[in-house]
Amino acid sequence: MTALMRRPMLVGGVSLSLGLWLLGSFQHSLAQMGEFSLLSAIALSSLFWWLNAKRTPQLDLSPVLTPVDRETAEKAIAQAETAIGYLEAENQDIAPWKAKLAQLKPELDRNVLNLVVMGGKGTGKSSLVQALGNQWNVQEAPALFVPETDSDTLAYDLASTADLVLFVTNGDLTESELQSLSQLSRQHHRLLLVFNKQDQYLPEEQPLVLQQLQQRVSHLLASEEVMAIAASPSEIRVRKHQPDGSVQEWLEKPESAIAPLSAKISQILTTEASQLVWATTKRKADRLKGEIKDALNQVRRDRALPIIEQYQWIAAATAFANPVPALDLLATGAITGQLVMDLGAIYQQKLDLQQAQTAAKTTGELMLKLGLVELSTNTISHFLKTHAVTYVAGGAAQGISAAYLTRVAGLSLIEYFQSQDIHSETGFNLEKLSNTLKTVFQQNQRATFIQSFVKQGLAKLFPNTPQPQLSESPATAA
Template sequence: MVVKLQRPILVGGLGLSFSLWILQSWHDSIIQLGEYSVLSLLLVGGGLLFLKQNRTKQDSHVLDSLPVDRETVESAIAKAETVINHLAGEAENHHALAALREKIPQLYSELDREEIHLAVTGGKSVGKTTLIEVLKSHWCPQLQKTVCLQETPSLFADAGEKSDAAALTQAKATDFILFLTNGDLTDTEFQTIQQLQAEKHHLMLVFNKQDQYLVDERASILLSLKQRMQSHVVATSASPLPVKVRKHNDDGSVQEWMEQPAPEIQQLTQQLGETLAQQGQQLVWATTMRKALLLKAEAKNYLNGVRCDRAHPVIEQYQWIAAAAAFANPVPALDILATTAINVQMIVDLGNIYQQKFSLEQAKTIAGEMGSLMLKLGLVELSSKVIGTVLKSHAITYVAGGAVQGVSAAYLTRLAGLSLIEYFQQQEVAVNSATGFNVEKLGQTLQKVFQQNQQVVFWQGFVKQGVKRLLPEVAEGELVGAEKAVG
């Protein structure tokens, strides 16, 4: 019979509590192992399986398809401008405002751009420069549209990941990407192409220097490329190798010389020409859309930063109010989280900061849902166990009956507040937009925030700070034992 774990955080957290007990018992033996060994024990106790099974998907700032009309792109630009206006309203002197505002008229002018921007990218020595020269001389003059060809720095060079990131950023800013390779794809090349496709960039894979392979090898490589790719694949020879030409004269003499064949780019220019003729306008709109979404995300990050700076003091205030209430009159931590006016009011105040307006009844419902989630995930039980383990190392703090409840209440209140911040930051920026709460998404956020706040250093600092708040008469020197026990 297979037993399915219903409370993965609790299982991982019990490992954390056990690790703290081991650290307390074996302090003299393991202190020399240093911080990295401590963190390794915690990772084992915390449960790597949970992390693997609960990886959250990153939100993508791109659409699933090309915009088909101008109105769609204009709407995206307007939404970006709305977020910028919110930032201006909440931080009128923000250092990024001027630069953000300058980009709005630039985006509107991009909608009417007639020139197509085309990037040529790939690894080192795949023929990027030569292909651009050939296209400029043999293809561009025949086009009705103006095409700007841009070569990016070589990918996968010795310069490292930063260089690759800069090259890809340059490529992503264009309307269409030619990705060059001179053989079958390496894993790194394939992963890079997948990344570009996932972000909805239009690209064409170009198998260049095909003339350097035998005919059967060439066909095999081209077939492999087409099987692995979901985009256009073409074969070219931008600068074919010279071939030896032999001429037999009537007098029996033989003449030999090396001749440079013409570039073989017909398949590339035909497909590329058809693409630009049929989708040129949509490609420009797609680029403008991506820029608008990136601008919106940039402005939202700044706005979230401003709001986060205002929200953290609110959480600090309410977590210590909850701690004092629980310390004075110890009750189960879940009751404190789910039913007291302290947490309800914190939810209302945080909602006001993020312009997610809640009534008291809505806030009570949310508090109850969060309390239920924390119970199901094992956070209530875990916080008491871990905090109790830390406090056991010092007799004075441990005998204070409400210490565990008080610090636990503070921790759970803090966890609720940080989770709400994370949740609000993922929502669209709007005024008075409080709607139905997504409990499943909130649960995922709780798990994420919990994982970020279970390091040894965090527990040391938080418990020490809580004891100072609840038992100010305890001298700071008397807390050294607690620090050593978990350090």
């Protein structure tokens, strides 16, 4: 309790709501507060504490792609090292991560280059690997777009370690193939699009297909980076007329027609060797940082969940104690604002009061627009119908609903912070926060969860009352 008293936003908001209630008991003027929207109530709770706060511009936290040079690769390695430092600050074993980091630094000066051939099933990847294998270190990735397998994941994992990716198709691109190329491009992969099996098209069709491919990927690749080959041409029938008038026929296997592709690969590996290595090293560093971030997020989530639980029951007790509905929303807004501050501290987000206010305001506004307030109250009231303390069911529903909404807000903040870059320390992407809230609410509206939550709420509000058998609401069953 002493720690909570040090939080002026929380104490001020709750105190303000109670003060308004006391004033209303004399003037009978707060009955109309029920007409206030959730947004208005939260704004009132914010006014007292943020009147003099300096407004700060919203930061755009969307990633910006930059060319990969040695400095960029070294920066990525440094960020992975910083992430290890965050994990160490959480008293975690960092020895395995340091070992992986040590393997990255020599990568910057690597001389041997790696190629990966990837694409859908039946595009001729194996034949191309065989045709190129005598010249370079080439690997074949598992086939993409194979349902009910993890081949896509395995293919992209292998591609992430390659310096040059040959993406193979045997005709015009499908939408899935185009999306894959876009994804690889965003990850700074050096790409060549290879139109294989061109021999299966009529001679007059081959340039048309190639031109179509070049146009489809013109935003990703230069036209000379889209090439037509025949890695393993189909057998052709040869007929020879003999001097005696007889005719001999046999099937003959043409040689691979990959000379232009081989020349292009040689040119790239000669003139861009360093850049290719740096881009690959950056991808490996980014992947290592992502793995560290996942471990760090789990540790921080374990710390954050008890805080959310603490605030949700504060919200429940505050809403249950206040007889005027709008004042419940007023206190809940202050509680949510303080929750933003506390969770932000756990996730190393340097938030000021103005930013916490904005996040709480946006969260409350979206809850109102989505109908979360009405839906949660109606659902929770249904579960309370058969409870023995019927005479306080309204207050109980209000209190438990406030706790539920506070929990949804807290879980949304966790998901939002976890999705942020590990080095982001300020600002909110409000659209992203809104989308996260929608997702988290959908995940937490199952009847079984709400029924369990109501039982927990009753145990908190009425600790000396036997727990009831609650009926299930068909409307919320999932």
